[in-house]
Amino acid sequence: MTSYDGIELVVERRESAAVDVLVLTLRHPSGAELPAWEPGAHIDLVLGPGLERQYSLCGDPADRDRWRIAVLRERDGRGGSAHVHERVRPGDEVRARGPRNHFRLEPAGGYRFVAGGIGITPILPMLAAAEAAGADWTLLYGGRTRASMAFTGELARYGERVTLAPEDETGLPALAPVLAGLPEDTLVYCCGPGPLLDAVEERCPAGVLRVERFRPTTQHSVTDREFEVVLARSGRTLTVPPDVSVLDTVRGAGVEVLYSCAEGTCGTCETDVLEGEPDHRDSVLTEEERAAGETMLICVSRCRGRRLVLDL
Known part of the structure; x- marks a missing residue:
């Protein structure tokens, strides 16, 4: 689904998954099937003018009738999570765009999953997919406290494959035993706070x-x-001035483009590059994708030369 307007959904259920974590189940008002998605996908919720946020789908991809998302209430956030926690109720309509996926589960013989806090949401459907594929996998899941860690009840069915690491009980997650001596054909998937991702990156x-x-x-x-x-x-x-983004320049010229976070984290504005060398500044593309230079996120990335030709 690539509509600029997205689709209207109805909130079917609202429930707590942990301290400050709210789970919403969404469906189409008419009961129609929702667009297909794969583990790692997210949607954009359009909550109001200038209030659009991305949330990972954390339900079952085989269930085309419903989408499930989890929203962490961020005390120092920009207002999106507070809006969901305080104002969104069952029966309300919300507009969604997507799904989009820059975090796909690639085929591999084994996986080591590492999640921190609300970072469990994109990982959750990956676990079911890895289990169904018969892959060798484990999950290390950290959080501030056990009560703040969402979906621990659902994770219990996986037994010893899952290690819970509440910081107030065990300290910071022990990464070395998980990441040392990785078997061949094993991929590591990680989502969570920046310091956790940086620590995992250093060890991989x-x-x-x-x-x-x-x-x-x-x-x-x-x-x-x-x-x-x-x-x-x-x-x-x-002409893109030094202090203006490509996105703002294009939109200022009256060209309609999809965008959301404007921070280089969601991938909504990814655009094909036909000529020129992008100066990548996003947090989405892989090193291989950056080296190829075939796409760029126009909300933050720029040009290494004097000219870019974009598929717009």
């Missing part, structure tokens, strides 16, 4: 780690100089 061999970040990483750039963007579909050429 090249090429085996897949991450999803909630906050942007600091990207080192060549320079914030002026450059040109050619919109291939219309033939228009726009």
Whole structure:
């Protein structure tokens, strides 16, 4: 589904999954099937003017009648989670865009999953998929307290494959035993706070780690100089000033494009690059995708040269 407007959904259920974690079950008002998705996918919820947030789908991909998301109430957030916790009730309609997936579960002989806090949400359907595939997998799941860790009841069915690490009981998650001596054909999937992702990244061999970040990483750039963007579909050429993003430049010229976070973390504005070398500053694309230079996130990334040709 790539509609600019998205689709209207109805909140079917609202329930608590842990301290400050609210689970919403969404369905189509008419009972129609929802778009298909795979583990790792997220949707954008349009909560109001200027209030759009991304949430991972954490239900069963085989259930085309319902989507499930979990929302952590962030005390120092920007208002999205507070809006959901305080105002969204069963029977309410919400608008959603997606699903989109930059965190796909790739085929592998084995997996080591590491989750921190609300980072369990995209991992949850991955576990079911890995189990169904007969893969060798384990999960290390950390949180501040046991009461703050969502879906622990659902995880209990996996037995010893899952290790819970509440910080107030065990300290920080012990990464070394999980990541040392990884078997061949094993991938590591990690989602959670930035420090956890950084620590896992430090311990993983090249090429085996897949991450999803909630906050942007600091990207080192060549320079914030002026450059040109050619919109291939219309033939228009726009000048991108040093202090303006490609996204804002394009939208300022009246071109409609999908976008959401404007921080380089959600992937909504990913655009095909036809010519030129992007200066990637996002937290979504893999190193391989950046090296290929075939797409870029126009909300934060720029140009290493003087000209880009985009499929817009």
